[in-house]
Amino acid sequence: MASGDGERAAEPWWKSAVVYQIYPRSFADSDGDGIGDLGGILARLDHLVGLGVDVVWLSPVYPSPQDDNGYDISDYRDIEPMFGTLADFDRLAAAIHERGMRLVMDLVVNHTSDEHAWFRESREGPDSVKRDWYWWRPGRPERGAVGEESAAPNNWGSFFSGSAWQYDDASEEYYLHLFSPKQADLNWENPEVRRAIHAMMRWWLDRGVDGFRMDVINLISKHPDLPDGEPAGDGLYGDGSPYYVSGPRVHEYLAEMHREVFADRPERVLTVGEMPEVTLEHARLFTDPARGEVDMVFQFEHVGLDFGRHKFDVRPLRLTALKESLGRWQTGLAEVGWNSLYWNNHDQPRVVSRFGDDGPRYRVRSATMLATVLHLHRGTPYIYQGEELGMTNAPFASVEDVRDIEALGHYRQAIRAGEDPARVLDGLRARGRDNARTPMQWDTSEHAGFTTGTPWLPVNPNHATINAAAALADPESVYHHYRRLIALRHGEPTVVHGDFTMLLADDERLYAFTRHYRDTTLLTLANFTGEQVRIPADLATEWATAPLVLGNVGTAIDPMTLRPWEARVQRKG
Incomplete structure (x- = not known):
């Protein structure tokens, strides 16, 4: 063994890996109902093998009312019927492992669906044994009529517009939801909540899962007093983020999770924490191996550089700002911690439309340029489905074409505030999450080979020219450039280990x-x-x-x- 090969062999496997994210609803449909499923993923695994990726990350496939497309989970230990069954999941996991890849599941434990059994029991009243599993609080009648937003326990706004509190008529109290009213925040202050989550995670690991991508995991610790936030935006709601972003006990909770779930595993699993508004200083703590919290974080700084007043207020990207941001994270995690590298995911518009040129002349070249820049940084690269084809944003004709709960909430609030509907729609077209969720473009057939039925979200019309079949046949395609980038990472130690x-x-x-x-x-x-x-x-x-x-x-x-x-x-x- 050459000098240093042992050192590299001792490094965690995920440092040299490339992760491919699948949004199951939009990847491949095996039964013709217009919604992607586990059978469709199984049938398309060889596409990923040819690309050369090491890890498959599945966005949520658990039972869910689908208020936020599966990020509102009603049962942590089963599979949503529209996607298949636990037996289908087991077959998919086995097939992924047989092909030499690993499987990462999405973990959504900041909140559950309001249809989860835990919340239904919690909702039975103040004396429920699970009442303290969520953030229930009485209203403040001095600020308005109880039941209205003005009398909510504090002034926090939701990420999905409106108040972060929902009034419950039956128990005459409010519960906290940082996202949709159907996504009730769990109370991690309660050790029973944490034990139940740890047990669920062990259950999936015992089933063969190789790790977790942890949704908004730095929001799980709230300041127990739930103070009002400073007025933000239009002044209707306060900014509560100082009291829940990387909150007072979050490091304690993640270290406990590591001890209880991961520390004794014979094979090291991958833990990725999605962390809105995380600072570099906190990221160093979260990813320091000596602290035993998570392996890497998803931070959002670089995908917020083209925001104006908010994400739908589009501003041009300044390349110097991008270099300053990515370079600072490279330097900041050089000695302690590790970077996640991404342009796209299920929450971001298509990067070739955002930072490149998605016209016919330069789409391939700008997509491959962006890929090269990203994959040569230090960290673990993530590819989002269709990114390897150079898929573009979709041409949404009107707000009736929009499905995403975040975009629709913003549209309603902006129109109420008197903004120009055409300008608001332009913002949704540029930044809306539906851009990432149009079906995967496999070939030139009707619905791009995604389904034989009617797709839940229309296929981008440009699938006639942008599709996997065409990309595989063209040695100069975006797909083959990604394949060469992955091969370079696997074969050149400097890409993984270099400063x-x-x-x-x-x-x-x-x-x-x-x-x-x-x-x-x-x-x-x-x-x-x-x-x-x-x-x-x-x-x-x-x-x-x-x-x-x-x-x-x-x-x-x-x-x-x-x-x-x-x-x-x-x-x-």
């Missing part, structure tokens, strides 16, 4: 950085514009003779310029 140095930090057109490990240095150089850009002379001269490892515009290199949306990786040593 990171940002170059050209003040350049608004070129993104450049190096990765260095032992005697090898990789340069990644990318043009974020649709025009030819000259490379600074000193950098061009230094790397003029370094061979090309990977590029997205043929093999010829002009050492002095980058073509529109060009990306390349060069190697020394």
Whole structure:
């Protein structure tokens, strides 16, 4: 064994892995009801094998009323019938493992559905044995009539618009919901809640699951006094985030979870914490291996750089801001912790439409440029279904085409506030989560090969040209570029282990950085514009003779310029 190979072998397996996220509702439908399912995923696993990914992450497949497309769970130990059965799940898990991949489940434990048995029992009244499993509080009649928003226990606003409190007529109290009223927040202060969650997680691990992506996991600890927040936005609601984002006991809770669920497992599992508004300082604590909390976090800073007053208020991306953000996270987690790398997921619009050029001339080139930049950073890359095809945002003609609860809530609130409906709809088109949820585009047939029925959300009309069948047949497609990027990560230790140095930090057109490990240095150089850009002379001269490892515009290199949306990786040593 060569020097250092043992060191790399001792590293957690997920550092060299690439994760592929499946949104089951939109991936593949095996029974013709228009909704994706486990059977459809099973039938398409070889697409992922050909791509070369190591991990399959499933968005929630548990029983759910589907108020928030499965992120409102009514039973943690079963499968939603529209997706299949536990037996179907077991067959899928076995097939994933037979193909040398691992399976990660979505874990949604900040809240449950209001139809979960725990909440139904909690709702029976103040004397219920599970009343304290959720955040129930009396109203404040001095602020208004009990039952109205004004008399809620505090002024917090919901992420999905409106108050974060819902009045319950039967028990004459309010319960907390940071998201939809059908997503009641669990009270993690109660040790019985934590024990029940730990037992459920062990149950899935014993069934063969290899880890969890933990939905909004840094929101589980609330300040027990639930103070009012400072007025935010239009002033109707307060910003409660100081009292629940990375709250007072969150590190304690995650360390306890690690001890009770993961620490004694013979095979190390993957734990990924989705953490809205997490700071770098907290992320270092969350991901420090010595603390035993989570392996990595999903942070949102870089996908909020083009927000104005809110996510639907679209602003142009400044490349220098993107470099400052991603570079700071690279540096901040260099010695302690680990980065998650992503452009897309089920909550984000398609990156080629957002940060690239989704027109016919440069869609492939800008999609492959963005992929190259992301995958050459230090961290574990995540690919969202269809990203490897260069899928684009959808052409939603009107608000009647929108399905997402977040987007519809924003639309109603904005119209009530007197905003221009056309401008509000433009924001939904650009940033709405439905962009990520249009069905996977497999071929040119009706409904893109996703279903033989009527899809729950219309297929993007551009599936006639953007689809998996066409991508596999074209060696220069987005798919094959992703395949080469994954192979590079698996074969070049510098991609996994190398340090990171940002170059050209003040350049608004070129993104450049190096990765260095032992005697090898990789340069990644990318043009974020649709025009030819000259490379600074000193950098061009230094790397003029370094061979090309990977590029997205043929093999010829002009050492002095980058073509529109060009990306390349060069190697020394």
